Amino acid sequence: MTPPARSFLYVPGHREDRLRKAVDSDADAVVLDLEDAVPAADKERARRAVRALLAALPPGRSAWVRVNSDPDLAAEDVAAVAxxxxxxxxxxxxxxxxxxxxxxxxxxxxxxxxxxEGGLAVVPLVETALGVLRVEQVCAAPRVTRLGVGEADLAGELRLRPDDRRSELHGIRLQVVLASAAAGLEAPVGPVETDVRDTGRLLETTTTLLRQGFRARTALHPRQLATINAVFTPTEAEVAEAAALVEDFTGNAGVDRTGRFVDPAVLRAAHEVLARAGVPGAPPA
Structure with missing residues (x-):
């Protein structure tokens, strides 16, 4: 089975030199950006470049397009890249x-x-106050497969001044994770780390996202991908432990060989680890 995407690399749609590099990168998926990263004067050029890239996309590569928030521009975006x-x-x-x-x-x-019909999916970016307040409706919208979070815009609208760990936004992250789980969506995609050179900080903040219930993250630069992919990939020890639990227990509670009590909740977590690792036969994460 194919595990869920762990990394999504943003690439400006008008930068033809970066588009092909993004497709050839280690990103599980690319997000071809027609919104913030593209100046107004370059919107049409970006649409043409993205359309050409999609026409030549290698088999097996996953490509998404971030459309503009303006309704008229979004209509032009979709018409150009579908x-x-x-x-x-x-x-x-x-x-x-x-x-x-x-x-x-x-x-x-x-x-x-x-x-x-219905084949084109949607990833909503929760980055407004109303989006947070209506996150259950966002999850229930047609075509939605998982949520993303845009914390820069959200912090600005809420007049927050987050610390280096964005602690002030952790409660909102939990709302997004909770709404996603309740709606049966894939675990959400975490926000970017804006310091693209500090790998230590990237490791720390990505690990925090994993612990908070996220299972993927957006990236601004290819150099961030190795760390993101590593954090969201179960280790060999985690996979071995999960496989042993699934083998030893079939849904009934009991005590494992180390003396730990195992119930269905523990088994669900084990199945999730195996699904993220791409183990054949594991249920979806």
């Missing part, structure tokens, strides 16, 4: 109304390009 190679779109400043519009745009694009 194709069989596109996994779906990332919707910035995601709230119920923008997500309904996104579903309409994708449905129209699928019909126009003769794509499978």
């Amino acid at each position: 194709s069989p190679a596109l996994a779906g779109i990332w919707v910035p400043k995601a709230e119920p109304d923008p997500l309904r519009r996104a579903d309409d745009l994708l449905t129209a694009a699928e019909r126009r390009h003769h794509l499978p």
Whole structure:
């Protein structure tokens, strides 16, 4: 089985020199950005470059497009990039109304390009106050597979001044994780680490995200990918322990060979480790 994506690399859509490098990188998926990273004067150029890249995307590579938050620009984005190679779109400043519009745009694009109905997925970026307050509705919107978090915009709107560990935003992270689990979505994608050179900080903050219930993270630079992928990949010891638990117990409570009490909750965690490791036969994470 294919484990869920651990790393999503943002790449500006108008930077043709970076697009191919992103596809060839160690990212599990790329997010071709038509929004913040692209100046207004370069929007159309970015759409053309992204469309060309999708047309030549190698088999097995996962590519998403972050569309603009402006409804008119988003409509132009979707019309330009909808194709069989596109996994779906990332919707910035995601709230119920923008997500309904996104579903309409994708449905129209699928019909126009003769794509499978409902095949283009959506990753909403929770980065507004209303998006946080309506996060359950965001999870329930059509096509949503997992959530992402945009903490820079969110902190600005909430007038927060986060510390180096973004402690002030940890409560909101828990809301996103809780809503995702309740809706049966994949575990959410954590926000970027803006210091692309400090690998120690990246390791620390990514490990925090793992402990908080995230199972992937966005990246701004290819040099961040190795650390992100490593943190969200179970170690050999974790996989061996999980496999032993699953082998020894079939859903009934008991005490394992080390004296630890094992109940169905512990087994669920073990199955999740095996699914993240891509072990054949493991249920989805």
